[in-house]
Amino acid sequence: MEQIINLDGLYSNLKKLIEDKSDINNIIVTLEKIHLEIIKRDLLGEKSQEHEKDHDIEIISKIGFYLLSVFLYLKPQSEDFNSYGMSVAGFCFELLSKSAIIDTEGQWEYNLFSSVCYSLSENQANAIVLAKQGFLKLNKHKDTDFIYLLFLKFLSREYKYILKYQIPKSSLSSKPIIDVLISFSRFMISGGNAEIILTNFSNLKHQLYNNNSQYFFTFALIYKVALEMRRCSIRNILQSEPELEPYLKVVTQVDTKNVYELWASQIFLMQVENQERSFLSNNTKNDISIISMPTSAGKTMISELAIFKSLIRDY
Known part of the structure; x- marks a missing residue:
């Protein structure tokens, strides 16, 4: 795993992945179908030709390592590639980490690669889960590095x-x-x-x-x-808000479930182009606000930060 695979022939097939977001979506759909087939085989005990299984694993692995290699060495300028490309790569490695036909002693490496890719695509939640799973797998082995x-x-x-x-x-x-x-x-x-x-x-x-x-x-x-x-x-994002240090100390040091990073949805609410609309703005017009985001998108922390700063300001 410490060596990058030969990428000859892959670039011509996946070049548009860097340029066209829709191509990424098509590949995700294909990978999801392969994932369902893997689950079907594992759960139902269906038999298939070994070369078919190996082919699926090889294709998924090539796509994941191709995208990861492009990100590391070709340094694409497209933000879409950084986000969507790494998300696809993370999904590829996640599939490999769960495949029953891969030696369990090697699965942890795919957990690591998946966690890296999800971290680089602003999907911290998945990154943390995959890394924890990888740690448990690796920690079972003797003579672990x-x-x-x-x-x-x-x-x-x-x-x-x-x-x-x-x-x-x-x-x-x-x-x-x-x-x-x-x-x-x-x-x-x-x-x-x-x-x-x-x-x-x-x-x-x-x-x-x-x-x-x-x-x-x-x-x-x-x-x-x-x-x-x-x-x-x-701490980096809120470094210009020294009055929030007591709150930051609680969430990063005191709480048992600490928070160290803000998610993309939370960063957006605090770094909008018009700072007067930010939820941490001193503009009193923001005293009444509505946050509409999906479950687990970070509404509670944003609300806590706004309440804490409001109390300090009024005090």
């Missing part, structure tokens, strides 16, 4: 776990990786200078590349996710 366990904990947003982690004496060579993960985790919990931490993150990525480290590819993915985590960090 603890670095990958930490990567999965990082993707699970379990920053407190990382801060408490004790480095095995036999693995001091991995200390730079752990130190960077700890520093970033501390930022997500307590705030601080994210730019310095991300610079160290980037420098270590280059060192791993130059040293031909086995961790380079996965660490490069984790670095991409860290950039997205920082962008969506509740």
Whole structure:
């Protein structure tokens, strides 16, 4: 899994995926059909030719790795590709992580890749679930590489776990990786200078590349996710609202179920083009507001933030 597969021939078939959102939707529909077939086989015990199963897995894997490789190395400028392309890749790897015909000892890697892709497509909820599942799978194996366990904990947003982690004496060579993960985790919990931490993150990525480290590819993915985590960090987005620090401390440090990132729907409500319409604006015309969003889109936190700031302002 640490090597990118040969991508010859894939670009011509999937080139429009980058340019036309409808093509992505068509591929999602196809993948969903394949997913249903896999579930049907597994649940009903239906038999099919092994080469048919292998073909499905090969196609799904190629699409996922193609999209992930384009994102990492070709750096597409299209925001649609970054969002929809990574969403498709995340779905591909999620299917692979659940396929009964893949060796259980290798499924955790697909969980990791799926979590990365969902994180890069602003789907933190799915990213966390897939990472937690991957951790449970990997943790069952003997002689597990603890670095990958930490990567999965990082993707699970379990920053407190990382801060408490004790480095095995036999693995001091991995200390730079752990130190960077700890520093970033501390930022997500307590705030601080994210730019310095991300610079160290980037420098270590280059060192791993130059040293031909086995961790380079996965660490490069984790670095991409860290950039997205920082962008969506509740502390980063609300850094211009120092009066909200008591509330931020509760949700990031005190609560048992901590909140470290804001979802796209929440960010939109606080960063609308007309700041006077923002739910955190000091404009008293916003005293009466209606939030209409789907279930689990983040209405409660937005309301709590607005109430907290209103109480401080009136006090």
